[in-house]
Every structure is written in structure tokens, then in C-alpha cells.
Amino acid sequence: MDMTQPRYGVLLVNLGTPCQPTPKCVKCFLGDFLSDERVVDLPRWQWMPILHGVILNVRPKRVAKAYQSIWSEGGSPLKVYSLAQQAALQQLLHERLGETIPVELGMTYCKPSLRTGLDKLEQAGVERVIVLPLFPQYSCSTTGAVVDGLAKTLKQKRSMPEYRLIRDYHDNPSYLQALADSVQRSWDANGRSEKLLISFHGIPQRYVDEGDLYRDHCAVTAQGIAERLGLSDDEWIFCFQSRFGREPWLQPYFDETLEALPGQGVKSVGVISPAFSVDCLETLEELAIEGKHAFLAAGGDAYHFVPCLNAEPAHIAMMADLVQQHAGEWGRAVQTGEIDAA
Numbered sequence: 257m258d259m260t261q262p263r264y265g266v267l268l269v270n271l272g273t274p275c276q277p278t279p280k281c282v283k284c285f286l287g288d289f290l291s292d293e294r295v296v297d298l299p300r301w302q303w304m305p306i307l308h309g310v311i312l313n314v315r316p317k318r319v320a321k322a323y324q325s326i327w328s329e330g331g332s333p334l335k336v337y338s339l340a341q342q343a344a345l346q347q348l349l350h351e352r353l354g355e356t357i358p359v360e361l362g363m364t365y366c367k368p369s370l371r372t373g374l375d376k377l378e379q380a381g382v383e384r385v386i387v388l389p390l391f392p393q394y395s396c397s398t399t400g401a402v403v404d405g406l407a408k409t410l411k412q413k414r415s416m417p418e419y420r421l422i423r424d425y426h427d428n429p430s431y432l433q434a435l436a437d438s439v440q441r442s443w444d445a446n447g448r449s450e451k452l453l454i455s456f457h458g459i460p461q462r463y464v465d466e467g468d469l470y471r472d473h474c475a476v477t478a479q480g481i482a483e484r485l486g487l488s489d490d491e492w493i494f495c496f497q498s499r500f501g502r503e504p505w506l507q508p509y510f511d512e513t514l515e516a517l518p519g520q521g522v523k524s525v526g527v528i529s530p531a532f533s534v535d536c537l538e539t540l541e542e543l544a545i546e547g548k549h550a551f552l553a554a555g556g557d558a559y560h561f562v563p564c565l566n567a568e569p570a571h572i573a574m575m576a577d578l579v580q581q582h583a584g585e586w587g588r589a590v591q592t593g594e595i596d597a598a
């Protein structure tokens with residue numbers, strides 16, 4: 257074996273995000289994302305006129321404003337944090353293994369693309385790839401779309417690497433512990449809230465009725481966090497945010513649940529959103545800013561959003577564990593022929 261060839265590489269995959277918080281870039285991102293049949297599965301003849309005739313003319317302006325309110329110096333928070341994870345994971349794998357395991361980032365939509373991530377791994381000499389979508393709970397609309405995107409990318413090439421997919425990690429004990437610890441830190445800093453809302457990005461109820469594992473995965477994650485914090489059943493609420501379109505999405509809805517709480521005598525809440533590996537528009541704007549306004553306007557006193565795990569060491573250590581477990585014999589010299597050669 258070529259000693260400079262890495263044993264394997266890692267492709268971290270996140271959803272994607274606009275490159276600038278402008279209506280033009282947001283339109284390009286939404287057009288790519290919302291054209292995917294995995295995300296919106298209506299018949300094309302029905303959906304395309306709505307998408308191009310209505311949504312892409314109206315939504316980008318409003319959503320660009322929301323992106324502007326959370327934009328950071330390095331760009332979109334989703335991209336900044338995902339790149340920080342990439343660098344930290346490569347460094348930790350190097351520390352643990354004493355050799356370079358290249359880690360690259362690819363997005364399902366927009367840039368850096370899956371193609372860019374895979375090309376970089378190929379250029380580093382990688383022939384075996386662990387694909388780690390940054391979606392802890394499986395959904396056809398996220399992880400399913402990653403698999404489609406990979407297939408589309410590989411179709412453009414004559415060769416392909418061997419690859420393994422980490423389908424989900426919704427019940428990984430280190431992931432659950434890191435989430436529980438992040439809530440505890442928020443309580444230590446802000447006081448313990450009366451209720452913890454464990455809110456997940458929603459999907460249409462119909463996808464679950466048709467077999468998507470997402471709701472079950474979310475329920476296990478939520479239960480795992482509540483148990484680790486020693487919460488009784490009346491101290492936490494399982495809910496879903498970001499409804500889009502007309503059909504019913506997973507319920508209970510975050511916004512309705514939140515706004516009803518002050519009327520029921522609940523004046524302080526904590527909010528955590530474990531479906532997001534990194535902070536992004538949905539957490540920083542919808543949950544941290546809009547959620548707070550809505551709760552205070554409804555009569556609440558204290559609202560604390562618990563940030564995503566981002567590039568926190570416990571999170572990166574969990575990712576490294578996942579990668580090493582899935583790499584299995586790829587990570588061992590005995591399988592590479594080095595021992596025979598010695």
C-alpha cells in the first residue's frame with residue numbers, strides 16, 4: 257500500500273445555505289432545495305408552477321431579511337459552523353490515530369457541493385469514504401436526499417470510491433449526553449426553566465405515514481435527553497417547528513404550543529432543537545429570535561434557547577467515535593496488506 261494514501265476519508269454533509277443573504281442568492285438556494293422531490297414530493301406538473309410562479313417570487317425577499325439578521329462575518333452560520341466541525345474532526349482523528357484522515361464538507365444544495373467534497377477527497381488519495389450526514393434523525397427529506405445527491409454525483413464519474421453511510425445517530429449515548437449537558441449549562445447560566453421544549457424541524461405527517469422513520473427517531477432522542485436530565489413528564493414537551501405549505505405537518509406545532517404556555521401559567525421556558533447539528537437560520541432566527549418575541553408577547557417572562565452542539569469538543573468526539581465505528585476494519589493495518597508486506 258502507498259504509505260501516503262489515507263486509509264479512508266470522511267464526507268460531512270449538511271443541507272446547504274445561500275452564499276449571500278440577498279434575495280438573488282436565497283432564490284437560487286430555495287430553487288435548488290425546493291425542486292428536490294425528496295423535499296416536496298407533489299407531482300411536478302402541480303408543484304413547479306407554484307414554486308416558480310409564486311414561492312420563488314415572494315419568499316426570497318422575506319427570507320433574505322431573516323438571513324441578514326443572523327449573518328456572521330464568515331458568512332452563513334450553517335456554513336461557518338459546518339466548516340469548523342470539519343476542521344475539528346480532522347484534527348481529532350489525527351490526534352487519535354496519528355495519521356491524516358481527510359475530512360471534507362459537501363452540501364446537498366448549493367456550495368460547497370457534494371461533488372466538490374468528493375473531488376477533494378479523491379485528490380487526497382481517498383478510495384474509501386465514510387459519509388456522515390449531519391442529520392441525527394433519519395428522514396427521506398434529508399438523509400434520503402443525501403443518498404440521491406451522492407448517486408447523481410457519482411453518475412458523472414467513471415470511477416467511484418467504496419463508501420459507507422451513517423444513516424442516523426438519534427440514539428447515540430454520547431450525542432444524547434452532549435445535548436443534556438448543553439441544557440444543564442444553560443440552566444447553570446440562566447436558571448432552570450419551568451418547561452423544556454424539545455423541538456425538531458417538522459416534515460409532512462404524510463411522509464411518516466408512508467414509512468419515514470423521522471418521528472420515531474425524534475421521540476427517542478427527546479426521551480433520551482429528558483431521562484438524562486431527570487425531567488418528569490410534565491417538565492418537557494416534544495414538538496415540531498418550521499411548518500411549510502398546506503398539508504398537516506408533524507404535531508404538536510412549536511409556535512402554537514409555545515404561545516399557549518403563559519396562559520397555562522408557565523412563565524419560563526428553555527428550547528433545544530436536536531435535529532440541527534449546527535446553528536442555522538431555523539435556530540438563530542426562528543427559535544432564538546422569533547420564538548422569544550412570541551413567548552414574551554404571549555405573557556411569558558423568560559425564554560432561553562440552548563445553542564446547537566456545533567464544533568463543541570463533546571460533539572466532535574462523538575462524531576469521531578461514529579466515524580471510527582463505521583470505518584471498522586478500514587482503520588486497521590491488518591486489512592490493508594501492510595502486515596503481509598512487512
Ligand SMILES: C=CC1=C(C)c2cc3[nH]c(cc4nc(cc5[nH]c(cc1n2)c(C)c5CCC(=O)O)C(CCC(=O)O)=C4C)c(C)c3C=C
Pocket residue numbers: 271272273274286290295296315319332334391395397398457458459460470500531532535536537538
Ligand atoms: C418544504 C419542505 C421542507 C422539508 C420537508 C424540510 C425538512 C427539513 N429541513 C431540515 C433542515 C433545515 N431546513 C432549513 C431551511 C429550510 N427548510 C425548508 C423547508 C423544508 N425543510 C425551507 C423552505 C427552508 C429555508 C428557509 C425558509 O424559506 O423558510 C435549514 C436552514 C438552512 C440555513 O441556511 O441556515 C436547515 C438546516 C431538516 C433537518 C429537515 C427534516 C428533518
Ligand SMILES: [Fe+2]
Pocket residue numbers: 274275276280281282284285
Ligand atoms: Fe448564491
Ligand SMILES: [Fe+2]
Pocket residue numbers: 457498
Ligand atoms: Fe428545512
